[in-house]
Amino acid sequence: MERTDAEAPGLLKPGRGRRRAEDVRHATLTAAAELLLAEGVHALTFSKVAARAGVSKMTLYKWWPSPGALAFDAYFNAFQATLAFPDTGDIKGDLTTQLHVFVDLLNRNGSVIAGIIGAAQGDPDLAEALSTHYVIQRRALAVERLTRAQQAGQIRAGVDLETIVDQLWGAVYHRLLLPAQPLTKEFIDQLIANLFQGVAPGSLDSTT
């Protein structure tokens, strides 16, 4: 996998013709994600990614404004499948499934993920990349699923769905970034129960 000719014109493969843009993008994102998880966001440079992916550094400069932008694009890409929002038609079940997977991921790679988010604070370029290439896209996917649930009558009309994102995934990030209580599946179940049932007395005693 690893190539030493980082500056080689990777788009031209002798005997195999020009690599398709899609293949180059895939190879780049895979290499970037591997480097990111192995060494953290500060270690990610265009040179290292180009060498590992076997593509030219010029291509990376053309496609991504900064290594930070590439990092979050790679991060988003790597976790998109794992963190997909299922739709079985049962919003509470689907949220439970997705958030259990998220907690599993954080219990494995939490310190790398916290390091990435931490590095983005106080680094405006990285913060911009985190927001554009990760946060906004992830929120949109969550809100999309919640919108279908609201249309299906499983979430009250009038409830602000963006706020639900902060009360589920934001609550989980809180335990990652300001640690004090454990990140467990029981915690996820409590998050969902509190939010759907409500914590006030007289709120639903038996939930669907």
Next chain:
Amino acid sequence: MERTDAEAPGLLKPGRGRRRAEDVRHATLTAAAELLLAEGVHALTFSKVAARAGVSKMTLYKWWPSPGALAFDAYFNAFQATLAFPDTGDIKGDLTTQLHVFVDLLNRNGSVIAGIIGAAQGDPDLAEALSTHYVIQRRALAVERLTRAQQAGQIRAGVDLETIVDQLWGAVYHRLLLPAQPLTKEFIDQLIANLFQGVAPGSLDSTT
């Protein structure tokens, strides 16, 4: 205010006798909080704090295990009054008051606070200090107020109060650290409404 004799034996004041430990602690935390808000957590050293507070560096070494621990102690101390948890007997009103003040603070000093939390990721000493000297204490104060509300019958028996902390303050930190949506008072009101009413259909339509 600023003193240049950083190494002077600050506990002995000619003509005024020994400064009381409480005064020294107060002067140190005030100086540390000022430096923290002005220059960020990385700029905070025992030397600078000692010079500004007019206390000996030895005293700081004796009382705080690291500059990070001092930073969070100062941070906690500085915001303890501002971020107090009021108790008028009405939990929803009191949470609204406290969280509106919190959002105001973040809209003024958010980038400094995000920088402190960001720096703690990937720095185990700072992370330990953040947890011990800030997060655990803040959570305990919040849970204390929520416990009284639960005893007063304003929160259902059986609801896990630690989880509520993540769904209110954690949700707010989420918008600070992974920015995409605004930190407004309307957001706070939605957080509280969602959590108390519940978002499921059939949950409380009219809240107390």
